[in-house]
Amino acid sequence: MVSDNAIEWELPPALPRHSLPEYLPPAVARVLVKRGIDTAAKLQLFLHPPHRLPYDPLRLPGMDRALQRLHQAVNGGEKVGIFGDFDVDGVTGTAIVAEGLRGMGLPVFPYLPHRVNEGHGLSVVAIQRLVEQGVSLIITVDCGTTAVAEVAGARELGADVIITDHHVPHDRLPEAVAVVNPRLPESNYPFLGLSGAGLGFKLVQGLYQFYGQPWDPSLLELAALGTIADLVPLVDENRFLVQQGLAALAQTGRPGLQALYRRAGVQPSAAGGLSAETVAFQIAPRLNSPGRMEHAGDSYRLLTTQSEEEAEVLAEKLERLNQERRNLTEEAFAVARQQVLQHSTLPPILLVADPSFVPGITGVVAGRLVETFRRPAVVMALGDDRAMASGRSIPEFNIIEAFTACGHLLTRYGGHAQAAGFTLPAKNLPLLEAELTAIAQEALGSRDLRPTLSIDAEVKIADLLGEPLSWLSSLEPFGMANPRPVFLTRRAQVLEAQGVGKSGQHLKLRVREGDSPDAPSAGGAFGQYTALAFNQAHRWVANTPYLDLVYTLSAPTSRGDGDLTLKVLDFRPSPA
Helix, strand or coil: CCCCCCCEEECCCCCCCCECCCCCCHHHHHHHHHCCCCEHHHHHHHHCCCCCCCCCHHHCCCHHHHHHHHHHHHHHCCEEEEEECCCHHHHHHHHHHHHHHHHCCCCEEEECCCCCCCCCCCCHHHHHHHHHCCEEEEEEECCCCCCHHHHHHHHHCCCEEEEECCCCCCCCCCCCCEEECCCCCCCCCCCCCCCHHHHHHHHHHHHHHHCCCCCCCCHHHHHHHHHHHCCCCCCHHHHHHHHHHHHHHHCCCCHHHHHHHHHHCCCCCCCCCCCHHHHHHHHHHHHHHHHHHCCCHHHHHHHHCCCHHHHHHHHHHHHHHHHHHHHHHHHHHHHHHHHHHCCCCCCCCEEEEECCCCHHHHHHHHHHHHHHHCCCEEEEEECCCEEEEEEECCCCCCHHHHHHHCHHHCCEEEECCCEEEEEEEHHHHHHHHHHHHHHHHHHHCCCCCCCEEECCEECCHHHHCCHHHHHHHCCCCCECCECCCCEEEEEEEEEEEEEECCCCCEEEEEEEECCCCCCCECCEHHHEEEEEECCCHHHCCCCCCEEEEEEEEECCCCCCCCCCEEEEEEEEECCC
């Protein structure tokens, strides 16, 4: 049987030549150069992007046709349906478009599908329901690029369709009024990494620009939520949207978000404001929980309600659903991990299936398998006659291309290079497993897939305090393509060690650099630091005196205790 892979440390090379300012602390320079920021000009552009939206929406393919059709809808007072996906990206994008069109006086009819009953993407059922309400124009958010038959069906029913989507197109596009997607072959849009919410925002931005009116700045907070939650690169235009959106989120007037903050214990007005990581790990999972467990409509209502009473009720419901989601995820991951460990050797792609899996949590479980074993993973929820699956991948393997190659076996599929999903008839499952395994073997069979930790710099903890910490904070927001810097500190003395968490699964350490008990440091009392290793308590060997630590930094807490916390990614006993 296999075991969880040991992590390889990718140590930082010697600092390459660069033309960054000499006053930069060495650790900061290493972090920047590793991200391709190796000149003073690049640093300025990264830290101080233009105080305007970087790109004209009209540069997006199909945007001109979309705006012309919306102009017609505004003049005619048409009813407009907005069809979004059920994850945070789709829900926030739907809210952006809905609020933007309402601001133009258009009656809008938002529609979010049920994950299990309807699945991903535009459906005939949804189109029929919208048309029955008098809708003559349907706008998709975060989906639709592959909905050839569905768009044709809408046209037969007398409804036009505008598609806004960022997913990879197939060979044939739907015959929609417009397909607004930066990934189309004819696109010359400078940035391909927009989320579904980001594209919804660009549509509203373009519409208000068309009429010479200012758009509502509060839409930026929704764009930031969707962008962070969808794990798109936080660079270029996305960096602008998230920077501006986080500032708006910290001051939000939306009763639903205020209530959600209280349930999550988030204090956006505290020192440091609201970070992308807080959104990713505390806000987004709660907003995702209705779509995973019941129906995403509750998240939409929470984001858009003006009622404080309704906001409190919805926030409480989201908190309950999120806890249920966490419990189910832990149970499913244990089953999935055990299935993987039954293999004599790790296969090139991890394929697990079980009737107990809930479709709404398969993506989360697949992501944890990827983190644990560094293999692409597909987790399938088995029904009587079909399976619903989510896949997550590694940079070396494009999972949506693999699903496309198996498209003849699937009922429907879609997604990105690193995250995708499908539905298939249960009878096709053996064939699918064989084909996906063969594809992965060809792509990955000769590669070293051991999990690695790429380290930005080897440092003393004390050398990161003060000015270096301020510089590192200026690089936020951290996320995809701009990860939080990773540091290595050798021979940290262990003063205390204990298991914490509901079942003691997390390891909390108190460490000190050097052996002197009275060596002062700005980082904490007598040069001591708190270090948290999540889900690693089982690795601790009692009475280990010194550790080599690989970690990221968490800023001092909003409680004002001045303590810098190390988030430990991995640790090893220091050599004697």
